Every structure is written in C-alpha cells, then in structure tokens.
Amino acid sequence: MKILLTGKNGQVGFELQRALAPLGTVHAVDSSDCDLADEQALRALIRASCPDLIVNPAAYTAVDRAEDEAGGQLATAVNAIAPGVMGEEAARLGAAVIHYSTDYVFDGHKATPYVETDPTAPLGAYGRSKRDGELALMRSTPRHIVLRTSWVVGAHGNNFAKTMLRLAAERDELRVVSDQFGAPTSAALIADVTAHLVRQLQRTGTEPFPYGLYHATAGGETSWCDYARFVIGYALRTGHALRVTPNEVHPIGSDQYPTAARRPTNSRLDTTLFRSTFGFELPHWQEGLGHILQQILRTP
Structure with missing residues (x-):
C-alpha cells in the first residue's frame, strides 16, 4: 500500500510516521514540501504520488489567529x-482518505458527550474551517474516514502539558481554566488508532468497509485545571523539581482568561x-498522558 501522509512534523503526523511504517510505503510531507493552501500544488503532489491512501493530520x-483576516x-x-x-483526487485514483477533525466543530453547550449525529455549531473561525473541511471531504468521496478528536498532546511539538511544566518551573502559582471539560488524547493513541483502521482496510478485500x-x-x-494538576503531580512524583505543586494550581473561570476565539465548554466526545x-478500546487519558510525560521529562 502506498500512503501519502501530510503534516509529518506535527504532533500527530510525527507519530503516524512510526505507526504507518510497517503497513506500506509512506511518503511523508510537510509544508516545506507542499503548501496545502496551494490547491494546484496539492493536486500535483497527489497525482505524482499516486497513493492508495491519503492520511491528513x-x-x-x-485557534486565536484564525479570528483575524489573514x-x-x-x-x-x-x-x-x-x-x-x-x-477529489483520491476519488480519481480510487484511493481512500483518513482525515482528522476536532471538538471545536461543536459549541460546547450540550450537557452530555457529543455523538457523531449531533448538529455542529462552531464558535469561531477555526471550528468553522474544520467543520467545512469535514463536509468538503464527505462530499468529494465516499471512501473517507473522518476522526474527530480533542485536546491532543504529544512528546513532539508544543502543547498544554509542556507549557504547564515550563510555567510550573518559573512561577510560584498557576491559574488555569476549570470550566471547560474534555479528554486529553495522546498523539500516539491517534496514530495507533489510525494504524488499526488501515490494517482493517487492508484486510477488507471485497467486503464493504465502514467508512464515515x-x-x-x-x-x-x-x-484544564485538573489536567495541569495531573501533569505537575506526575513530574514531582518522578523526581523533577518544580516551584509549583498541584495545590498551587488554582481554578478560574473562562471569563477570567479571555481569548480571541471562544472555546467550547464541553469538548467531550x-x-x-x-x-x-x-473493536478498539480507548485507554483512559491518564494512561496515555503518563506515557507522553515519561518521554517529555526525560528529554534534556
């Protein structure tokens, strides 16, 4: 199987290179290889690669910069x-597409976790762009899988966990939003989920695959507040010196931390x-985050 992987240097793309390598010939690219905002360059890349599968993280x-015009x-x-x-290009080639989306397609007002059939209502430009991307892909080919995920964290790249560790080493206390809820999801888990899907796709043969x-x-x-407390507590328990303890991470409301783009209060999926x-069980967020923190904390 020939796999075209975009975003190879992002949190998820970095892990996907590992997870997909045993499953085929992976052509991994980043923005220096192809600017995805350049439609003609993207079409040329896909036609030159002739993949059986496009994986697009x-x-x-x-999120906040998406609110301005540029x-x-x-x-x-x-x-x-x-x-x-x-x-469109995958349909022309007879290829499939795996694409990733986000909790930001919802407004966060629902009291329970969102299911796939809930209506979308993004609060800002980023969420609208991701919702529109889902729809564009779904309309262009039936052979698509769209995976919505949330609160991605990885050992590679910048993320909330790394920011909390840095601030906890610099400050005497932290104030973190406590009225937004979700599940921190490791980039490695997303990559492993994807590899599981690809293996099932390869075994499908003449049977219909459950795209969607x-x-x-x-x-x-x-x-977010308890997430920060977990990160700091884990670091302290494993012998890393920080100025802040979990008790010095104080909860605040979203209204006390204004941002250009509004965030969903409920990001639970x-x-x-x-x-x-x-048939894939998704481990508790603390398990995946623990593995990520092991890698982060042993990196000089």
Missing part, C-alpha cells in the same frame, strides 16, 4: 478547502460508535 491550528483565510484554505481537494465519521478520544474526562465498529 495537517491543519492550521492557531489567519482566517489560511485556516479556510488548509482546513476547509484542502480536504475536499484530497477527496467517528469520534476517537482517550477515555475519561477532566478540566462519545466514542461508542468507533469502539463498537472497529
């Missing part, structure tokens, strides 16, 4: 238009459909 993820245009090009282009939209996050839930369809 690449995205414009600067950022919004780039978010639209990369997140909304490019997935449709990939779907699925939610895939780690199990359990937490707030119901993964029942994914687990029942593909």
Whole structure:
C-alpha cells in the first residue's frame, strides 16, 4: 500500500510516521514540501504520488489567529478547502482518505458527550474551517474516514502539558481554566488508532468497509485545571523539581482568561460508535498522558 501522509512534523503526523511504517510505503510531507493552501500544488503532489491512501493530520491550528483576516483565510484554505481537494483526487485514483477533525466543530453547550449525529455549531473561525473541511471531504468521496478528536498532546511539538511544566518551573502559582471539560488524547493513541483502521482496510478485500465519521478520544474526562494538576503531580512524583505543586494550581473561570476565539465548554466526545465498529478500546487519558510525560521529562 502506498500512503501519502501530510503534516509529518506535527504532533500527530510525527507519530503516524512510526505507526504507518510497517503497513506500506509512506511518503511523508510537510509544508516545506507542499503548501496545502496551494490547491494546484496539492493536486500535483497527489497525482505524482499516486497513493492508495491519503492520511491528513495537517491543519492550521492557531485557534486565536484564525479570528483575524489573514489567519482566517489560511485556516479556510488548509482546513476547509484542502480536504475536499484530497477527496477529489483520491476519488480519481480510487484511493481512500483518513482525515482528522476536532471538538471545536461543536459549541460546547450540550450537557452530555457529543455523538457523531449531533448538529455542529462552531464558535469561531477555526471550528468553522474544520467543520467545512469535514463536509468538503464527505462530499468529494465516499471512501473517507473522518476522526474527530480533542485536546491532543504529544512528546513532539508544543502543547498544554509542556507549557504547564515550563510555567510550573518559573512561577510560584498557576491559574488555569476549570470550566471547560474534555479528554486529553495522546498523539500516539491517534496514530495507533489510525494504524488499526488501515490494517482493517487492508484486510477488507471485497467486503464493504465502514467508512464515515467517528469520534476517537482517550477515555475519561477532566478540566484544564485538573489536567495541569495531573501533569505537575506526575513530574514531582518522578523526581523533577518544580516551584509549583498541584495545590498551587488554582481554578478560574473562562471569563477570567479571555481569548480571541471562544472555546467550547464541553469538548467531550462519545466514542461508542468507533469502539463498537472497529473493536478498539480507548485507554483512559491518564494512561496515555503518563506515557507522553515519561518521554517529555526525560528529554534534556
């Protein structure tokens, strides 16, 4: 199987290189190889690669910058238009597409975890661009899998866990939002989930494959504040010196931490459909985050 992988240097793309390597010939690219905002360059890349499968973790993820005109245009090009282009080219080649989306397609007002059939209602430009990208891909080819995930964390790249460790070494106390809820999901888990799907796709033969939209996050839930406390507590328990303890991480409301883009209060995604369809159990977020923190904390 020939696999075209975008975003190879992102948190998820980095892990996907590992997970997909045993499953075929992986052509991994990043923005220096192909600017996904350049539609003609993207089409040329796909036609030159002739993949059997396109895996697209690449995205414009600067949530707040997407609210200004320049950022919004780039978010639209990369997140909304490019997935449709990939779907069109994949359909021409008879290839499949695995694409990743986000909890930000929802407004967060629901009291329970979101299921795949819940109506989308993004709060900002980033969420709208990701929602539009889902729709563009779905319209362009039936051979698609869209995986919505949330609160991605990896040993590679920048993320909330690394920021908390840095601030806990610099400050005497931290104030972290406590009224937004979700499941920190490791990039390694997302990559392993993807590899599981690819293996099932390879074994399908003449049987129909259950293409479609699925939610895939780690199990359990937490707030950003308790997430920060877990990260700091883990570091202290494993012998790393910090100025802040979990007791010195204080909860605040979202209104006390204003941002250009509004965040969903409820980022919880119901993964029942994914687990029942593909037979893959998703571990608790603390398990995956613990593995990530081991890697982060032993890096000089």
